[in-house]
Amino acid sequence: MIVLVDFGSQTTHLIARRLREFGVTTKILYPEELLSEIKIERPDGIILSGGPSSVYEKGAPSIGKETFDFGIPILGICYGFQTVVKLLGGKVVSGKKEYGPAQLKISNFKFQISNGLPEKFTAWMSHGDEIFKLPKGFEVIGRTEHVPFAFVQNTKKNIYGILFHPEVEHTENGRELLKNFVVLCKLQTSSHTINIGELEDQIKHAVGKAVVIGAVSGGVDSTVAGVLTAKAIGKQFIPIYVENGLMRKGTEEHVKKIFKSVGIVPRIVNVEEEMLKRLKGVSDPEKKRRIIGNFYIEIFEAEMKTLIKSGKQVEFLLQGTIYSDVIESQGTKHAAKIKSHHNVGGLPNKMKFKLLEPLRHFYKDEVRIIGTMLGISPEFVFKQPFPGPGYAVRIRGEVTSIRLEKEKLADEIVLEELEKAGILKNVFISFPVLTGVGSTAVKGDGRFFGEVIALRVVESTDVMTSTWTRLPYEVLQKISSRIVNEVSGISRVVYDISTKPPATMEWE
Ligand code: XMP
Numbered sequence: 483m484i485v486l487v488d489f490g491s492q493t494t495h496l497i498a499r500r501l502r503e504f505g506v507t508t509k510i511l512y513p514e515e516l517l518s519e520i521k522i523e524r525p526d527g528i529i530l531s532g533g534p535s536s537v538y539e540k541g542a543p544s545i546g547k548e549t550f551d552f553g554i555p556i557l558g559i560c561y562g563f564q565t566v567v568k569l570l571g572g573k574v575v576s577g578k579k580e581y582g583p584a585q586l587k588i589s590n591f592k593f594q595i596s597n598g599l600p601e602k603f604t605a606w607m608s609h610g611d612e613i614f615k616l617p618k619g620f621e622v623i624g625r626t627e628h629v630p631f632a633f634v635q636n637t638k639k640n641i642y643g644i645l646f647h648p649e650v651e652h653t654e655n656g657r658e659l660l661k662n663f664v665v666l667c668k669l670q671t672s673s674h675t676i677n678i679g680e681l682e683d684q685i686k687h688a689v690g691k692a693v694v695i696g697a698v699s700g701g702v703d704s705t706v707a708g709v710l711t712a713k714a715i716g717k718q719f720i721p722i723y724v725e726n727g728l729m730r731k732g733t734e735e736h737v738k739k740i741f742k743s744v745g746i747v748p749r750i751v752n753v754e755e756e757m758l759k760r761l762k763g764v765s766d767p768e769k770k771r772r773i774i775g776n777f778y779i780e781i782f783e784a785e786m787k788t789l790i791k792s793g794k795q796v797e798f799l800l801q802g803t804i805y806s807d808v809i810e811s812q813g814t815k816h817a818a819k820i821k822s823h824h825n826v827g828g829l830p831n832k833m834k835f836k837l838l839e840p841l842r843h844f845y846k847d848e849v850r851i852i853g854t855m856l857g858i859s860p861e862f863v864f865k866q867p868f869p870g871p872g873y874a875v876r877i878r879g880e881v882t883s884i885r886l887e888k889e890k891l892a893d894e895i896v897l898e899e900l901e902k903a904g905i906l907k908n909v910f911i912s913f914p915v916l917t918g919v920g921s922t923a924v925k926g927d928g929r930f931f932g933e934v935i936a937l938r939v940v941e942s943t944d945v946m947t948s949t950w951t952r953l954p955y956e957v958l959q960k961i962s963s964r965i966v967n968e969v970s971g972i973s974r975v976v977y978d979i980s981t982k983p984p985a986t987m988e989w990e
Contacts, residue, residue, distance in 0.1 A: 489533030490816025505672035527667030530562025563643035570617035577612025581984035605646035682714035696800030703802030727754035728872030767990035799835035878918035923973035932973030
Protein backbone atom coordinates (compact mmCIF):
# COMPACT_ATOMS: atom_id res chain seq x y z
CA MET A 483 0.00 0.00 0.00
CA ILE A 484 1.21 3.48 -0.84
CA VAL A 485 0.14 6.38 1.34
CA LEU A 486 -0.70 9.67 -0.38
CA VAL A 487 -0.31 12.70 1.82
CA ASP A 488 -2.80 15.35 0.74
CA PHE A 489 -1.44 18.86 1.05
CA GLY A 490 -4.52 20.17 -0.78
CA SER A 491 -3.48 19.55 -4.38
CA GLN A 492 -6.09 19.54 -7.13
CA THR A 493 -4.56 16.26 -8.28
CA THR A 494 -3.98 14.14 -5.14
CA HIS A 495 -6.88 11.87 -6.05
CA LEU A 496 -5.55 11.66 -9.61
CA ILE A 497 -2.28 10.21 -8.26
CA ALA A 498 -4.40 7.59 -6.48
CA ARG A 499 -6.20 6.89 -9.71
CA ARG A 500 -2.94 6.37 -11.62
CA LEU A 501 -1.71 3.94 -8.96
CA ARG A 502 -5.10 2.18 -9.03
CA GLU A 503 -4.53 1.66 -12.77
CA PHE A 504 -1.36 -0.26 -11.86
CA GLY A 505 -3.32 -2.36 -9.34
CA VAL A 506 -1.67 -0.63 -6.35
CA THR A 507 -3.73 0.09 -3.23
CA THR A 508 -3.53 3.63 -1.88
CA LYS A 509 -4.73 5.51 1.14
CA ILE A 510 -5.12 9.31 1.11
CA LEU A 511 -4.24 10.95 4.43
CA TYR A 512 -3.84 14.44 5.80
CA PRO A 513 -0.24 15.37 6.75
CA GLU A 514 -0.98 15.31 10.47
CA GLU A 515 -2.08 11.66 10.21
CA LEU A 516 1.09 10.39 8.52
CA LEU A 517 3.34 9.46 11.44
CA SER A 518 0.79 7.34 13.26
CA GLU A 519 -0.07 5.61 9.94
CA ILE A 520 3.62 4.79 9.37
CA LYS A 521 3.94 3.34 12.85
CA ILE A 522 0.78 1.23 12.63
CA GLU A 523 0.53 0.22 8.95
CA ARG A 524 4.13 0.46 7.70
CA PRO A 525 3.18 1.51 4.11
CA ASP A 526 5.41 0.39 1.23
CA GLY A 527 5.78 3.92 -0.08
CA ILE A 528 4.79 7.50 0.61
CA ILE A 529 3.85 10.16 -1.94
CA LEU A 530 3.65 13.75 -0.78
CA SER A 531 1.21 15.65 -3.00
CA GLY A 532 1.33 19.21 -4.25
CA GLY A 533 -0.70 21.93 -2.58
CA PRO A 534 -1.73 25.59 -2.80
CA SER A 535 0.34 26.84 0.19
CA SER A 536 3.99 27.98 0.35
CA VAL A 537 6.24 25.98 2.69
CA TYR A 538 7.74 29.15 4.21
CA GLU A 539 4.31 30.57 5.19
CA LYS A 540 3.21 30.48 8.82
CA GLY A 541 0.87 27.54 9.38
CA ALA A 542 1.68 25.83 6.05
CA PRO A 543 0.82 22.11 6.29
CA SER A 544 3.84 19.89 6.94
CA ILE A 545 4.89 16.44 8.16
CA GLY A 546 7.11 15.29 11.04
CA LYS A 547 10.83 15.11 10.27
CA GLU A 548 10.85 11.57 11.69
CA THR A 549 9.09 10.46 8.48
CA PHE A 550 12.53 10.24 6.85
CA ASP A 551 13.93 7.84 9.47
CA PHE A 552 12.00 4.73 8.42
CA GLY A 553 13.69 4.13 5.07
CA ILE A 554 10.31 3.99 3.30
CA PRO A 555 10.60 5.29 -0.30
CA ILE A 556 9.24 8.83 -0.49
CA LEU A 557 8.24 10.74 -3.61
CA GLY A 558 7.60 14.46 -3.12
CA ILE A 559 5.61 16.19 -5.86
CA CYS A 560 5.76 20.00 -6.14
CA TYR A 561 4.71 21.31 -2.68
CA GLY A 562 5.48 17.83 -1.27
CA PHE A 563 9.01 18.09 -2.71
CA GLN A 564 9.41 21.61 -1.34
CA THR A 565 8.34 20.32 2.10
CA VAL A 566 11.12 17.69 1.96
CA VAL A 567 13.62 20.38 0.94
CA LYS A 568 12.63 22.64 3.81
CA LEU A 569 12.63 19.89 6.45
CA LEU A 570 16.05 18.56 5.40
CA GLY A 571 17.83 21.91 5.45
CA GLY A 572 17.43 23.22 1.89
CA LYS A 573 15.80 26.52 0.96
CA VAL A 574 12.52 27.36 -0.81
CA VAL A 575 11.78 30.96 -1.79
CA SER A 576 9.11 32.81 -3.69
CA GLY A 577 10.69 32.86 -7.11
CA LYS A 578 10.40 31.66 -10.67
CA LYS A 579 6.87 30.66 -11.46
CA GLU A 580 5.95 28.02 -14.02
CA TYR A 581 2.41 27.10 -15.00
CA GLY A 582 1.62 24.68 -17.80
CA PRO A 583 4.01 22.85 -20.14
CA ALA A 584 7.82 22.93 -19.75
CA GLN A 585 10.57 20.89 -21.41
CA LEU A 586 12.23 18.54 -18.94
CA LYS A 587 15.77 17.40 -19.70
CA ILE A 588 17.01 14.27 -17.95
CA SER A 589 20.74 14.18 -17.36
CA ASN A 590 21.09 11.18 -15.07
CA PHE A 591 19.83 7.72 -16.00
CA LYS A 592 21.65 5.54 -13.54
CA PHE A 593 18.78 5.33 -11.06
CA GLN A 594 15.59 3.25 -11.01
CA ILE A 595 13.43 6.38 -10.79
CA SER A 596 14.57 7.60 -14.23
CA ASN A 597 14.68 4.12 -15.77
CA GLY A 598 13.39 4.08 -19.36
CA LEU A 599 12.59 7.80 -19.52
CA PRO A 600 13.61 9.68 -22.67
CA GLU A 601 16.25 12.43 -22.54
CA LYS A 602 13.70 15.18 -23.12
CA PHE A 603 9.95 15.33 -22.60
CA THR A 604 7.10 17.72 -21.84
CA ALA A 605 6.17 17.97 -18.18
CA TRP A 606 3.39 20.09 -16.65
CA MET A 607 4.27 22.52 -13.93
CA SER A 608 2.08 24.46 -11.54
CA HIS A 609 4.24 26.24 -8.97
CA GLY A 610 4.95 29.76 -7.79
CA ASP A 611 7.90 28.95 -5.49
CA GLU A 612 11.48 28.06 -6.29
CA ILE A 613 13.94 25.67 -4.69
CA PHE A 614 16.94 27.89 -4.06
CA LYS A 615 19.17 25.35 -2.33
CA LEU A 616 18.94 21.55 -2.25
CA PRO A 617 19.52 19.74 1.05
CA LYS A 618 22.75 17.74 1.41
CA GLY A 619 22.87 14.31 -0.22
CA PHE A 620 20.52 15.14 -3.14
CA GLU A 621 21.55 14.80 -6.79
CA VAL A 622 19.90 16.35 -9.83
CA ILE A 623 18.27 13.99 -12.35
CA GLY A 624 16.48 16.53 -14.53
CA ARG A 625 15.94 20.24 -15.09
CA THR A 626 13.83 22.62 -17.16
CA GLU A 627 14.94 25.84 -18.80
CA HIS A 628 14.07 27.84 -15.69
CA VAL A 629 14.28 25.27 -12.91
CA PRO A 630 17.61 23.56 -12.18
CA PHE A 631 16.17 21.24 -9.49
CA ALA A 632 13.08 19.92 -11.29
CA PHE A 633 13.81 16.24 -10.62
CA VAL A 634 16.17 15.08 -7.84
CA GLN A 635 16.94 12.05 -5.72
CA ASN A 636 18.74 10.90 -2.62
CA THR A 637 19.27 7.13 -2.91
CA LYS A 638 20.75 6.80 0.54
CA LYS A 639 17.57 8.08 2.14
CA ASN A 640 15.31 6.67 -0.63
CA ILE A 641 13.77 10.09 -1.29
CA TYR A 642 12.78 11.45 -4.72
CA GLY A 643 11.56 14.92 -5.55
CA ILE A 644 9.87 16.34 -8.65
CA LEU A 645 8.58 19.82 -9.26
CA PHE A 646 6.28 18.78 -12.11
CA HIS A 647 3.12 16.65 -12.01
CA PRO A 648 3.59 13.09 -13.34
CA GLU A 649 -0.06 12.26 -12.57
CA VAL A 650 -1.62 14.60 -15.17
CA GLU A 651 -2.24 13.24 -18.62
CA HIS A 652 -0.37 16.04 -20.37
CA THR A 653 2.95 15.16 -18.69
CA GLU A 654 4.58 12.78 -21.12
CA ASN A 655 6.00 9.63 -19.45
CA GLY A 656 4.30 10.54 -16.16
CA ARG A 657 2.87 7.03 -15.83
CA GLU A 658 6.32 5.49 -16.43
CA LEU A 659 7.82 7.67 -13.72
CA LEU A 660 5.12 6.70 -11.21
CA LYS A 661 5.59 3.06 -12.19
CA ASN A 662 9.32 3.40 -11.49
CA PHE A 663 8.44 4.66 -8.02
CA VAL A 664 6.07 1.70 -7.49
CA VAL A 665 9.00 -0.62 -8.38
CA LEU A 666 11.18 1.24 -5.86
CA CYS A 667 8.49 0.49 -3.26
CA LYS A 668 8.95 -3.21 -4.19
CA LEU A 669 5.32 -3.54 -5.27
CA GLN A 670 3.98 -5.59 -8.18
CA THR A 671 1.93 -3.87 -10.86
CA SER A 672 -1.13 -5.37 -12.57
CA SER A 673 -4.04 -3.97 -14.58
CA HIS A 674 -7.29 -2.91 -12.98
CA THR A 675 -10.79 -2.96 -14.46
CA ILE A 676 -14.02 -1.24 -13.43
CA ASN A 677 -16.72 -3.60 -12.15
CA ILE A 678 -20.23 -2.46 -13.15
CA GLY A 679 -21.92 -5.13 -11.00
CA GLU A 680 -20.18 -3.75 -7.91
CA LEU A 681 -21.28 -0.20 -8.73
CA GLU A 682 -24.90 -1.35 -9.14
CA ASP A 683 -24.75 -3.28 -5.86
CA GLN A 684 -23.46 -0.19 -4.05
CA ILE A 685 -26.47 1.79 -5.34
CA LYS A 686 -28.95 -0.95 -4.35
CA HIS A 687 -27.40 -1.17 -0.91
CA ALA A 688 -27.41 2.62 -0.33
CA VAL A 689 -30.99 3.12 -1.51
CA GLY A 690 -32.92 0.09 -0.24
CA LYS A 691 -36.60 0.50 -1.10
CA ALA A 692 -36.55 4.31 -1.32
CA VAL A 693 -37.24 6.27 -4.50
CA VAL A 694 -34.41 8.26 -6.09
CA ILE A 695 -35.05 11.37 -8.13
CA GLY A 696 -32.26 12.41 -10.43
CA ALA A 697 -31.08 15.64 -11.91
CA VAL A 698 -30.33 14.75 -15.53
CA SER A 699 -28.94 17.41 -17.85
CA GLY A 700 -28.24 15.33 -20.97
CA GLY A 701 -24.52 15.65 -20.23
CA VAL A 702 -22.20 12.65 -20.10
CA ASP A 703 -21.93 12.44 -16.30
CA SER A 704 -25.61 12.66 -15.41
CA THR A 705 -26.51 10.36 -18.32
CA VAL A 706 -24.09 7.66 -17.16
CA ALA A 707 -25.10 8.10 -13.49
CA GLY A 708 -28.78 7.96 -14.50
CA VAL A 709 -28.53 4.87 -16.68
CA LEU A 710 -26.38 3.11 -14.06
CA THR A 711 -29.00 3.88 -11.39
CA ALA A 712 -31.86 2.84 -13.67
CA LYS A 713 -30.10 -0.48 -14.28
CA ALA A 714 -29.56 -0.95 -10.53
CA ILE A 715 -33.02 -0.04 -9.19
CA GLY A 716 -35.31 0.19 -12.26
CA LYS A 717 -38.45 2.29 -11.80
CA GLN A 718 -37.44 3.28 -8.26
CA PHE A 719 -35.45 5.91 -10.18
CA ILE A 720 -37.23 8.97 -11.58
CA PRO A 721 -35.08 11.23 -13.82
CA ILE A 722 -36.01 14.91 -13.93
CA TYR A 723 -34.83 17.32 -16.61
CA VAL A 724 -35.03 21.03 -15.85
CA GLU A 725 -35.37 23.18 -18.96
CA ASN A 726 -34.02 26.48 -17.64
CA GLY A 727 -33.12 28.03 -21.00
CA LEU A 728 -29.40 27.76 -20.27
CA MET A 729 -28.93 24.40 -21.98
CA ARG A 730 -27.89 23.59 -25.56
CA LYS A 731 -30.60 23.22 -28.20
CA GLY A 732 -32.05 19.69 -28.49
CA THR A 733 -31.08 18.63 -24.96
CA GLU A 734 -34.64 17.80 -23.88
CA GLU A 735 -35.05 15.41 -26.83
CA HIS A 736 -31.69 13.80 -26.01
CA VAL A 737 -32.73 13.15 -22.43
CA LYS A 738 -36.04 11.59 -23.50
CA LYS A 739 -34.27 9.33 -25.99
CA ILE A 740 -31.62 8.12 -23.53
CA PHE A 741 -34.11 7.10 -20.85
CA LYS A 742 -36.52 5.58 -23.35
CA SER A 743 -33.77 3.04 -24.02
CA VAL A 744 -33.98 1.87 -20.37
CA GLY A 745 -37.78 2.01 -20.28
CA ILE A 746 -38.14 5.18 -18.19
CA VAL A 747 -39.98 8.40 -19.04
CA PRO A 748 -38.25 11.46 -17.52
CA ARG A 749 -40.25 14.28 -15.92
CA ILE A 750 -39.66 17.63 -17.63
CA VAL A 751 -39.88 20.90 -15.67
CA ASN A 752 -39.88 24.20 -17.55
CA VAL A 753 -38.53 27.26 -15.68
CA GLU A 754 -37.02 29.40 -18.44
CA GLU A 755 -38.65 32.71 -17.47
CA GLU A 756 -38.09 32.35 -13.73
CA MET A 757 -34.41 31.44 -14.26
CA LEU A 758 -33.71 34.69 -16.08
CA LYS A 759 -35.60 36.66 -13.43
CA ARG A 760 -33.36 35.19 -10.73
CA LEU A 761 -30.19 35.96 -12.68
CA LYS A 762 -31.25 39.57 -13.33
CA GLY A 763 -28.51 42.04 -12.40
CA VAL A 764 -26.08 39.30 -11.30
CA SER A 765 -22.53 39.44 -12.69
CA ASP A 766 -20.44 37.67 -10.08
CA PRO A 767 -19.54 34.15 -11.34
CA GLU A 768 -19.80 32.43 -7.95
CA LYS A 769 -23.10 34.18 -7.18
CA LYS A 770 -24.53 32.99 -10.52
CA ARG A 771 -23.53 29.40 -9.70
CA ARG A 772 -25.12 29.61 -6.26
CA ILE A 773 -28.38 31.07 -7.61
CA ILE A 774 -28.66 28.32 -10.21
CA GLY A 775 -27.71 25.61 -7.67
CA ASN A 776 -30.23 26.90 -5.11
CA PHE A 777 -32.99 27.15 -7.72
CA TYR A 778 -32.35 23.53 -8.75
CA ILE A 779 -32.75 22.33 -5.20
CA GLU A 780 -35.97 24.35 -4.82
CA ILE A 781 -37.35 22.72 -7.96
CA PHE A 782 -36.33 19.26 -6.81
CA GLU A 783 -37.84 19.77 -3.38
CA ALA A 784 -41.12 20.82 -5.01
CA GLU A 785 -40.98 17.76 -7.28
CA MET A 786 -40.29 15.59 -4.26
CA LYS A 787 -43.40 16.95 -2.47
CA THR A 788 -45.58 16.23 -5.51
CA LEU A 789 -44.20 12.69 -5.79
CA ILE A 790 -44.60 12.02 -2.06
CA LYS A 791 -48.23 13.20 -2.26
CA SER A 792 -48.76 10.62 -4.98
CA GLY A 793 -47.46 7.92 -2.59
CA LYS A 794 -43.77 7.65 -3.60
CA GLN A 795 -41.20 7.36 -0.83
CA VAL A 796 -38.61 9.81 -2.25
CA GLU A 797 -35.41 10.03 -0.18
CA PHE A 798 -32.47 10.49 -2.55
CA LEU A 799 -31.28 12.95 -5.16
CA LEU A 800 -29.00 11.44 -7.78
CA GLN A 801 -26.26 13.67 -9.18
CA GLY A 802 -23.64 12.97 -11.81
CA THR A 803 -20.85 14.51 -9.73
CA ILE A 804 -17.39 13.35 -10.80
CA TYR A 805 -14.10 13.77 -9.00
CA SER A 806 -12.90 16.88 -10.86
CA ASP A 807 -16.11 18.68 -9.73
CA VAL A 808 -15.42 17.68 -6.13
CA ILE A 809 -11.82 18.82 -6.00
CA GLU A 810 -12.39 22.14 -7.79
CA SER A 811 -15.15 22.91 -5.30
CA GLN A 812 -12.68 22.51 -2.41
CA GLY A 813 -13.47 18.92 -1.63
CA THR A 814 -10.50 18.33 0.71
CA LYS A 815 -9.16 20.06 3.83
CA HIS A 816 -6.08 21.86 2.46
CA ALA A 817 -7.38 22.39 -1.11
CA ALA A 818 -8.15 25.82 -2.55
CA LYS A 819 -11.61 26.55 -3.91
CA ILE A 820 -11.37 27.08 -7.68
CA LYS A 821 -15.08 27.36 -8.50
CA SER A 822 -18.32 26.05 -7.05
CA HIS A 823 -19.41 23.34 -9.45
CA HIS A 824 -23.13 23.62 -9.24
CA ASN A 825 -23.61 19.97 -8.38
CA VAL A 826 -21.17 20.26 -5.45
CA GLY A 827 -20.24 23.63 -3.98
CA GLY A 828 -23.32 25.47 -5.24
CA LEU A 829 -25.70 23.38 -3.16
CA PRO A 830 -27.32 24.95 -0.10
CA ASN A 831 -26.30 23.50 3.27
CA LYS A 832 -29.79 22.48 4.33
CA MET A 833 -31.13 19.99 1.82
CA LYS A 834 -34.08 17.74 2.34
CA PHE A 835 -32.48 14.85 0.39
CA LYS A 836 -29.68 12.43 0.84
CA LEU A 837 -27.30 12.67 -2.11
CA LEU A 838 -26.54 9.68 -4.32
CA GLU A 839 -23.34 10.25 -6.31
CA PRO A 840 -22.17 6.91 -7.76
CA LEU A 841 -19.50 8.54 -9.97
CA ARG A 842 -17.98 10.77 -7.29
CA HIS A 843 -14.65 8.89 -7.34
CA PHE A 844 -14.25 8.66 -11.10
CA TYR A 845 -12.75 10.89 -13.77
CA LYS A 846 -14.35 11.86 -17.07
CA ASP A 847 -12.55 9.24 -19.16
CA GLU A 848 -13.48 6.53 -16.63
CA VAL A 849 -17.11 7.72 -16.74
CA ARG A 850 -17.00 7.29 -20.52
CA ILE A 851 -15.69 3.75 -20.06
CA ILE A 852 -18.53 3.01 -17.61
CA GLY A 853 -21.05 4.49 -20.08
CA THR A 854 -19.74 2.30 -22.87
CA MET A 855 -19.83 -0.77 -20.59
CA LEU A 856 -23.49 0.06 -19.83
CA GLY A 857 -24.24 -0.01 -23.56
CA ILE A 858 -25.05 3.71 -23.89
CA SER A 859 -24.66 4.83 -27.49
CA PRO A 860 -21.37 6.62 -28.37
CA GLU A 861 -23.46 9.63 -29.51
CA PHE A 862 -24.13 10.30 -25.77
CA VAL A 863 -21.02 8.87 -24.14
CA PHE A 864 -18.57 10.87 -26.25
CA LYS A 865 -20.63 14.04 -26.34
CA GLN A 866 -18.92 17.26 -25.30
CA PRO A 867 -19.29 18.00 -21.60
CA PHE A 868 -21.57 20.93 -20.88
CA PRO A 869 -21.40 22.72 -17.52
CA GLY A 870 -24.32 22.34 -15.10
CA PRO A 871 -24.91 26.13 -14.93
CA GLY A 872 -25.00 26.09 -18.74
CA TYR A 873 -24.55 29.17 -20.88
CA ALA A 874 -24.70 31.36 -17.74
CA VAL A 875 -20.99 30.71 -17.08
CA ARG A 876 -20.09 31.47 -20.69
CA ILE A 877 -21.59 34.96 -20.53
CA ARG A 878 -19.38 37.34 -18.59
CA GLY A 879 -21.55 39.80 -16.72
CA GLU A 880 -25.32 39.77 -16.59
CA VAL A 881 -27.27 37.02 -18.34
CA THR A 882 -30.15 38.63 -20.25
CA SER A 883 -32.41 37.01 -22.83
CA ILE A 884 -30.70 39.05 -25.60
CA ARG A 885 -27.17 38.04 -24.54
CA LEU A 886 -28.32 34.45 -24.14
CA GLU A 887 -29.63 34.44 -27.73
CA LYS A 888 -26.28 35.79 -28.99
CA GLU A 889 -24.35 33.14 -27.07
CA LYS A 890 -26.60 30.35 -28.38
CA LEU A 891 -26.29 31.50 -31.98
CA ALA A 892 -22.50 31.82 -31.75
CA ASP A 893 -22.32 28.36 -30.11
CA GLU A 894 -24.31 26.84 -32.99
CA ILE A 895 -21.96 28.46 -35.51
CA VAL A 896 -18.88 27.07 -33.74
CA LEU A 897 -20.38 23.56 -33.55
CA GLU A 898 -21.48 23.65 -37.20
CA GLU A 899 -18.09 24.78 -38.48
CA LEU A 900 -16.16 22.25 -36.39
CA GLU A 901 -18.51 19.51 -37.61
CA LYS A 902 -18.13 20.60 -41.27
CA ALA A 903 -14.33 20.55 -40.91
CA GLY A 904 -14.51 17.03 -39.43
CA ILE A 905 -12.89 18.25 -36.19
CA LEU A 906 -15.79 18.14 -33.75
CA LYS A 907 -15.41 14.48 -32.81
CA ASN A 908 -11.82 15.06 -31.65
CA VAL A 909 -12.56 18.13 -29.59
CA PHE A 910 -13.04 17.76 -25.82
CA ILE A 911 -15.06 20.94 -25.46
CA SER A 912 -15.75 24.00 -27.65
CA PHE A 913 -17.64 27.19 -27.00
CA PRO A 914 -17.74 30.94 -27.52
CA VAL A 915 -17.62 33.28 -24.53
CA LEU A 916 -19.40 36.62 -24.45
CA THR A 917 -16.55 38.48 -22.80
CA GLY A 918 -18.32 41.67 -21.79
CA VAL A 919 -15.39 43.59 -23.30
CA GLY A 920 -16.05 46.17 -26.02
CA SER A 921 -13.91 46.90 -29.06
CA THR A 922 -14.05 49.07 -32.16
CA ALA A 923 -14.82 47.73 -35.63
CA VAL A 924 -15.68 49.15 -39.03
CA LYS A 925 -18.87 47.77 -40.44
CA GLY A 926 -20.16 49.10 -43.77
CA ASP A 927 -17.78 52.07 -43.64
CA GLY A 928 -19.15 53.18 -40.27
CA ARG A 929 -17.70 52.97 -36.80
CA PHE A 930 -19.10 50.15 -34.76
CA PHE A 931 -18.36 49.51 -31.10
CA GLY A 932 -19.40 46.01 -30.11
CA GLU A 933 -18.65 43.06 -27.84
CA VAL A 934 -15.66 40.72 -28.19
CA ILE A 935 -16.33 36.98 -28.36
CA ALA A 936 -13.57 34.64 -27.21
CA LEU A 937 -13.47 31.23 -28.80
CA ARG A 938 -12.37 28.37 -26.55
CA VAL A 939 -11.62 24.92 -28.01
CA VAL A 940 -9.64 22.50 -25.86
CA GLU A 941 -8.26 18.98 -25.73
CA SER A 942 -8.39 16.87 -22.59
CA THR A 943 -9.46 13.45 -21.40
CA ASP A 944 -9.74 13.54 -17.63
CA VAL A 945 -10.58 17.28 -17.27
CA MET A 946 -7.76 17.98 -14.81
CA THR A 947 -5.46 19.45 -17.46
CA SER A 948 -6.09 20.66 -20.99
CA THR A 949 -4.43 22.33 -23.89
CA TRP A 950 -5.93 24.47 -26.66
CA THR A 951 -6.75 22.80 -29.94
CA ARG A 952 -4.50 23.75 -32.86
CA LEU A 953 -7.40 24.56 -35.19
CA PRO A 954 -6.58 25.10 -38.87
CA TYR A 955 -6.40 28.81 -39.73
CA GLU A 956 -9.15 28.50 -42.32
CA VAL A 957 -11.54 27.05 -39.72
CA LEU A 958 -10.69 29.86 -37.31
CA GLN A 959 -11.27 32.37 -40.08
CA LYS A 960 -14.63 30.87 -41.03
CA ILE A 961 -15.84 30.87 -37.42
CA SER A 962 -14.64 34.44 -36.87
CA SER A 963 -16.28 35.79 -40.04
CA ARG A 964 -19.55 34.00 -39.43
CA ILE A 965 -19.83 35.16 -35.82
CA VAL A 966 -19.06 38.80 -36.64
CA ASN A 967 -21.49 38.75 -39.58
CA GLU A 968 -24.32 36.69 -38.10
CA VAL A 969 -24.41 37.53 -34.40
CA SER A 970 -25.62 41.07 -33.81
CA GLY A 971 -23.49 43.40 -31.69
CA ILE A 972 -20.23 41.47 -32.03
CA SER A 973 -17.16 43.40 -33.19
CA ARG A 974 -14.41 40.77 -33.13
CA VAL A 975 -13.45 37.21 -32.24
CA VAL A 976 -10.28 36.20 -30.36
CA TYR A 977 -8.92 32.69 -29.81
CA ASP A 978 -8.11 31.61 -26.26
CA ILE A 979 -4.70 29.90 -26.19
CA SER A 980 -4.44 29.26 -22.46
CA THR A 981 -3.65 25.86 -21.05
CA LYS A 982 -5.20 24.42 -17.88
CA PRO A 983 -3.42 25.02 -15.55
CA PRO A 984 -3.27 27.91 -15.10
CA ALA A 985 -6.56 28.79 -16.85
CA THR A 986 -9.68 26.70 -16.24
CA MET A 987 -11.62 25.59 -19.32
CA GLU A 988 -14.69 27.70 -18.64
CA TRP A 989 -14.16 31.42 -18.16
CA GLU A 990 -16.18 31.61 -14.95
P1 XMP B 1 -13.21 23.98 -15.69
O1 XMP B 1 -13.73 25.29 -16.15
O2 XMP B 1 -13.42 23.75 -14.23
O3 XMP B 1 -14.10 22.89 -16.44
O4 XMP B 1 -11.79 23.70 -16.12
C1 XMP B 1 -13.88 21.51 -16.37
C2 XMP B 1 -15.11 20.82 -16.89
O5 XMP B 1 -16.18 20.98 -15.96
C3 XMP B 1 -17.27 21.64 -16.58
N1 XMP B 1 -17.84 22.54 -15.57
C4 XMP B 1 -18.93 22.22 -14.84
N2 XMP B 1 -19.73 21.14 -14.86
N3 XMP B 1 -21.07 22.05 -13.14
C5 XMP B 1 -20.81 21.06 -14.01
O6 XMP B 1 -21.57 20.09 -14.04
C6 XMP B 1 -20.31 23.18 -13.06
O7 XMP B 1 -20.58 24.06 -12.27
C7 XMP B 1 -19.18 23.26 -13.96
N4 XMP B 1 -18.20 24.20 -14.16
C8 XMP B 1 -17.38 23.72 -15.17
C9 XMP B 1 -16.68 22.34 -17.77
O8 XMP B 1 -17.66 22.55 -18.77
C10 XMP B 1 -15.60 21.37 -18.21
O9 XMP B 1 -16.15 20.30 -18.93
